[in-house]
Amino acid sequence: MEAQQYKSDQYVRFCPGCGDHAILMALTKAMASLGIPTHQTAVISGIGCSSRMPHYLATYGFNTIHGRGGAIATGVKTSHPELTVWQMSGDGDCLAIGGNHFIHEIRRNVNLNICLFNNRIYGLTKGQYSPTSPKGFVSKSSPYGTVERPFIPAELVLGARGTFFARTLDVDMPTSVDCMVAAAKHKGAAVVECLVNCVIFNNGAHSLIADRETRADRTIILRHGEKMLFGKDKEKGLALDYSSGVIPRLTVVAADDERVLVHNAREKDPTLHRMLALMDGEAGLPVALGVIRAVEEETYDEAVNRQIEEVRSQAKAKTFDELTQTLERF
Amino acid sequence: MERQNIVVRFCGDSGDGMQLTGNMFASLSAILGDEISTLPDFPAEIRAPQGTLSGVSGFQVNLGQGVHTPGDKADVLVAMNAAALKVCVLGSAFAVPGARYDAGVSMLKRDAVIIVDMDALSEKDLEKALYKTDNPFTELGLPETIQVVPVRLTQMTKESLSESGMDMKAILKSRNMFALGLVCWLFDRPIDKAVHFLEGKFKKKPQLIAPNVKVLTDGYHYGQNLALTVNRIRLTTCQEAESAKGHMTSIAGNKATAWGLIAAAENAGKRLFLGSYPITPATDIMHELAARKDMGVMVVQAEDEIAGVCTAIGASFAGDLACTSTSGPGLSLKGEAIGLAVMAELPLVVIDVQRGGPSTGLPTKTEQTDLLQAMYGRNGECPAVVLAASTPADCFHYAYEACRLALEHMTPVLLLSDTYLANGTSLWRIPTLAELPAIHPQGVPSEMKGHYNPALRDERGVRYWAYPGMEGYEHRNMGLERDSERGTISTNPENHQLMVQARQSKIARIADELPLLHVEGNEHSDTLLVGWGSTRGHLLAAADEVGCAAVCFNYINPLPRNTAEVLGRYKRVIVCELNSGQFAAVLRAHIPGLKLEQVNAVSGQPFQVEHIVEQLIR
Numbered sequence: 001m002e003a004q005q006y007k008s009d010q011y012v013r014f015c016p017g018c019g020d021h022a023i024l025m026a027l028t029k030a031m032a033s034l035g036i037p038t039h040q041t042a043v044i045s046g047i048g049c050s051s052r053m054p055h056y057l058a059t060y061g062f063n064t065i066h067g068r069g070g071a072i073a074t075g076v077k078t079s080h081p082e083l084t085v086w087q088m089s090g091d092g093d094c095l096a097i098g099g100n101h102f103i104h105e106i107r108r109n110v111n112l113n114i115c116l117f118n119n120r121i122y123g124l125t126k127g128q129y130s131p132t133s134p135k136g137f138v139s140k141s142s143p144y145g146t147v148e149r150p151f152i153p154a155e156l157v158l159g160a161r162g163t164f165f166a167r168t169l170d171v172d173m174p175t176s177v178d179c180m181v182a183a184a185k186h187k188g189a190a191v192v193e194c195l196v197n198c199v200i201f202n203n204g205a206h207s208l209i210a211d212r213e214t215r216a217d218r219t220i221i222l223r224h225g226e227k228m229l230f231g232k233d234k235e236k237g238l239a240l241d242y243s244s245g246v247i248p249r250l251t252v253v254a255a256d257d258e259r260v261l262v263h264n265a266r267e268k269d270p271t272l273h274r275m276l277a278l279m280d281g282e283a284g285l286p287v288a289l290g291v292i293r294a295v296e297e298e299t300y301d302e303a304v305n306r307q308i309e310e311v312r313s314q315a316k317a318k319t320f321d322e323l324t325q326t327l328e329r330f
Numbered sequence: 331m332e333r334q335n336i337v338v339r340f341c342g343d344s345g346d347g348m349q350l351t352g353n354m355f356a357s358l359s360a361i362l363g364d365e366i367s368t369l370p371d372f373p374a375e376i377r378a379p380q381g382t383l384s385g386v387s388g389f390q391v392n393l394g395q396g397v398h399t400p401g402d403k404a405d406v407l408v409a410m411n412a413a414a415l416k417v418c419v420l421g422s423a424f425a426v427p428g429a430r431y432d433a434g435v436s437m438l439k440r441d442a443v444i445i446v447d448m449d450a451l452s453e454k455d456l457e458k459a460l461y462k463t464d465n466p467f468t469e470l471g472l473p474e475t476i477q478v479v480p481v482r483l484t485q486m487t488k489e490s491l492s493e494s495g496m497d498m499k500a501i502l503k504s505r506n507m508f509a510l511g512l513v514c515w516l517f518d519r520p521i522d523k524a525v526h527f528l529e530g531k532f533k534k535k536p537q538l539i540a541p542n543v544k545v546l547t548d549g550y551h552y553g554q555n556l557a558l559t560v561n562r563i564r565l566t567t568c569q570e571a572e573s574a575k576g577h578m579t580s581i582a583g584n585k586a587t588a589w590g591l592i593a594a595a596e597n598a599g600k601r602l603f604l605g606s607y608p609i610t611p612a613t614d615i616m617h618e619l620a621a622r623k624d625m626g627v628m629v630v631q632a633e634d635e636i637a638g639v640c641t642a643i644g645a646s647f648a649g650d651l652a653c654t655s656t657s658g659p660g661l662s663l664k665g666e667a668i669g670l671a672v673m674a675e676l677p678l679v680v681i682d683v684q685r686g687g688p689s690t691g692l693p694t695k696t697e698q699t700d701l702l703q704a705m706y707g708r709n710g711e712c713p714a715v716v717l718a719a720s721t722p723a724d725c726f727h728y729a730y731e732a733c734r735l736a737l738e739h740m741t742p743v744l745l746l747s748d749t750y751l752a753n754g755t756s757l758w759r760i761p762t763l764a765e766l767p768a769i770h771p772q773g774v775p776s777e778m779k780g781h782y783n784p785a786l787r788d789e790r791g792v793r794y795w796a797y798p799g800m801e802g803y804e805h806r807n808m809g810l811e812r813d814s815e816r817g818t819i820s821t822n823p824e825n826h827q828l829m830v831q832a833r834q835s836k837i838a839r840i841a842d843e844l845p846l847l848h849v850e851g852n853e854h855s856d857t858l859l860v861g862w863g864s865t866r867g868h869l870l871a872a873a874d875e876v877g878c879a880a881v882c883f884n885y886i887n888p889l890p891r892n893t894a895e896v897l898g899r900y901k902r903v904i905v906c907e908l909n910s911g912q913f914a915a916v917l918r919a920h921i922p923g924l925k926l927e928q929v930n931a932v933s934g935q936p937f938q939v940e941h942i943v944e945q946l947i948r
Binding site for chain 1: 362577626636642797799805806809818
């Protein structure tokens with residue numbers, strides 16, 4: 001299948017230059033590469049710029065209400081596990097109004113592919129700070145700077161015992177496609193944090209890492225089984241530094257240093273995944289992109305359906321008329 | 331003594347097993363062909379401080395013939411402790427200090443019989459129940475017409491189980507079975523059936539069967555041997571019940587609701603999906619469905635009320651029969667999502683087991699105060715079907731009907747039940763699946779393959795239903811307004827006007843297939859009692875008493891076609907409801923110029939028939 005076949009006939013109304021255009025492109029490419037037919041795919045969203053996504057796709061789509069995409073997607077996938085279900089959400093939709101559904105779909109490990117568009121701003125309501133806006137961020141609703149501490153989405157995912165977390169950048173098309181394909185193939189709740197730019201209300205939201213000149217030094221693309229190397233010529237690597245006390249810290253070393261870590265996304269213990277996901281581009285540590293964590297565990301939808309089958313296979317009464325026979329009759 | 335019907339109230343501490351005792355007694359009576367109507371009345375606390383007025387738990391059952399309600403007042407009271415005695419005699423746990431028996435507010439009739447555990451009236455017991463003297467009967471001002479039968483329930487239960495090897499705590503927990511045995515003797519109920527029930531009840535704890543059976547039997551024999559100085563009561567048995575013999579059972583409203591959904595799913599050929607969150611008094615619906623995996627029912631206990639309805643909407647979008655169950659506070663939280671189902675035109679069944687409100691209100695008490703919330707509690711012009719059940723047993727019928735209307739008309743249907751129906755039981759004639767009306771879920775014509783969009787409607791104005799997995803019908807549904815032809819997002823003003831009307835008329839048209847109103851009682855009277863939902867029994871009883879007509883609505887939106895005509899026939903139309911006039915407001919809006927009188931009560935309790943009659947005569 002071609003990426004084009006996953007696009008609907010609707011005119012794409014994202015603002016010119018918006019990072020969502022790139023994510024839409026990456027998503028259709030990922031869908032084409034997966035080759036799952038459009039009628040077996042459902043894309044569920046809440047409300048926000050990113051939640052317009054279903055309209056632009058040729059799959060089944062449901063653009064629902066603010067924050068509830070996760071709960072609705074849970075209903076779709078649990079009742080029909082044979083479908084491939086995507087959830088499109090933003091930092092407001094997913095982490096503010098829909099925060100409860102977000103942590104619980106992850107806790108249950110519902111087999112969903114969740115694209116979390118993080119532009120650190122409310123775009124559709126025209127520019128208020130979001131739960132991921134940095135402290136001090138000036139917006140229409142925080143004219144003197146927000147005094148709130150932001151969420152780091154990866155921490156929420158790991159805190160909810162998430163089995164999959166990946167991160168990508170709107171301008172990095174290959175990584176975006178790779179992350180989405182990996183998310184779709186992962187059995188369980190797979191969160192792909194898409195760092196996107198909002199040209200209108202938060203232009204340069206991720207410029208620290210998105211700028212072409214500095215990107216290679218300020219990001220690292222993690223691949224399972226490969227050494228953690230970055231820089232223009234992959235001349236730098238990540239290692240654990242034990243010198244500062246009991247808790248080791250990540251540090252940058254030369255690529256040929258024997259301490260350079262090899263990425264293991266399948267490690268059940270999330271400690272190192274968390275350290276990698278928390279690197280914020282400061283102190284010389286690069287922002288981690290790619291699949292940071294991918295651990296297989298039983299999914300909720302599988303378990304629920306299996307339990308029903310098990311009970312049914314041993315039940316004496318399987319129909320209403322058989323059920324009423326079990327009643328005390330007068 | 332032979333009576334047509336009799337009201338028995340079991341009352342004790344919330345740990346005394348009064349609900350089990352009452353339910354068993356009601357079922358034993360139903361086996362004999364009695365009609366039954368029950369009213370459990372328990373505190374919100376799981377275990378309030380023992381022996382206190384706030385911890386009193388009651389169970390009232392009316393049995394016999396012509397039973398419409400659990401009865402205003404009891405003929406027989408079984409009081410397990412001092413607090414229960416006080417609450418029942420004075421009519422409430424909140425009577426002022428020094429209050430005495432008053433026939434108007436007491437839970438007991440003037441000629442009632444009180445069976446009371448004398449061992450539970452010690453100084454300490456009386457103190458906990460805030461008595462001022464050491465003679466509770468004098469202090470409560472019991473009239474001489476009330477007969478007190480003192481029984482040493484505790485002592486005799488201890489004696490009965492002295493050789494059982496059970497510890498004292500477990501022995502004392504069996505007091506209720508002694509009381510049940512005694513009442514079975516009093517009413518000539520078959521003890522062998524009670525034994526059979528106990529075996530079922532303790533299937534998982536077989537070591538408890540023998541001691542409970544022993545206490546029960548000893549209680550029965552106690553009555554027999556000592557020939558208690560009270561007349562045994564014989565009820566005239568119901569002849570009509572003969573024809574249905576072998577097809578009847580007693581069922582609680584919540585269970586009947588759950589089973590109605592199960593039956594509907596099977597007849598519709600759909601998987602039943604329930605998304606729900608625990609809330610009193612609706613939770614038993616989720617419990618029942620979670621246990622019915624044998625029927626293929628899928629239950630998601632969601633993270634909150636909103637997720638309860640939203641997972642259901644997701645399942646509906648994917649083609650299932652989807653339901654959510656809740657009570658008033660939960661309905662408030664679900665409002666926006668129900669609006670989404672209205673806008674997306676997806677089938678959805680929302681069950682609201684009403685309780686006392688507003689806010690957390692009275693979680694274990696009954697009210698009809700969610701009617702307007704069910705009708706209008708959503709943003710925008712947001713019509714949905716609203717139904718209400720009338721008896722515990724007909725919760726089955728209306729749950730089934732809610733599913734049928736939702737699936738055939740692509741709309742949310744709100745079914746109103748309440749605490750009174752949810753926990754109460756009545757006789758249910760067990761149907762077979764084939765007897766129930768067929769359900770034809772809306773589908774999509776195959777010629778639309780490749781050209782389908784979610785705005786396409788049939789001649790009834792009902793949107794065609796295609797869902798994921800169906801090849802060639804891929805589409806985008808949404809909560810945004812859609813173009814009436816293409817199904818895509820539209821902000822066009824004329825289109826919005828058109829769509830508002832389309833959603834409205836789709837619901838209005840359903841009235842064409844609903845049963846017409848049926849007047850009961852003396853329909854030639856010039857006075858009509860009007861009610862809806864669970865007050866039906868009280869209205870019929872009141873109408874019988876004063877010789878007027880009564881009509882009870884089960885379809886609230888849309889209203890039956892002949893509503894204006896029926897109400898127009900009567901000189902006095904009196905709307906009786908357990909709120910401050912919500913249905914009266916709906917009727918006034920529906921029938922301009924209609925003159926209505928109102929009888930309202932919002933006390934958290936079902937109507938008292940007497941209260942309605944008094945208002946009528948006044």
